[in-house]
Amino acid sequence: MCVICLDADPVHVVHDHQAGKVRGVPCFGCNAALGQFKDRPDVLRRAAEYLEGIVWKPTLEAPGVYQLPS
Incomplete structure (x- = not known):
């Protein structure tokens, strides 16, 4: 396996x-x-985050205010 x-x-x-x-x-x-x-483990981690949708999810900063990933 x-x-x-x-x-x-x-x-x-x-x-x-x-x-x-x-x-x-x-x-x-x-x-x-x-x-x-x-x-490169760093690139593989980013690829996994991309597939999981983590990379492009906005972060809630305050009610109705979102921070987009840079």
């Missing part, structure tokens, strides 16, 4: 490019996604 999506069959042994240590065995799709995000 893929260590990321917990669904597909694992097919790739993935390693940390800087440390050279094995991270785990994800499926083809999850391995490709990590590559597209260039192994």
Whole structure:
């Protein structure tokens, strides 16, 4: 089972490019996604927030006053 999506069959042994240590065995799709995000956790977090709708939600500052994300 893929260590990321917990669904597909694992097919790739993935390693940390800087440390050279094995991270785990994800499926083809999850391995490709990590590559597209260039192994950057900060970008992956923003992508997850975007998918969850958190990034673009306005914040209620006062009754009837909303702050849009910058």
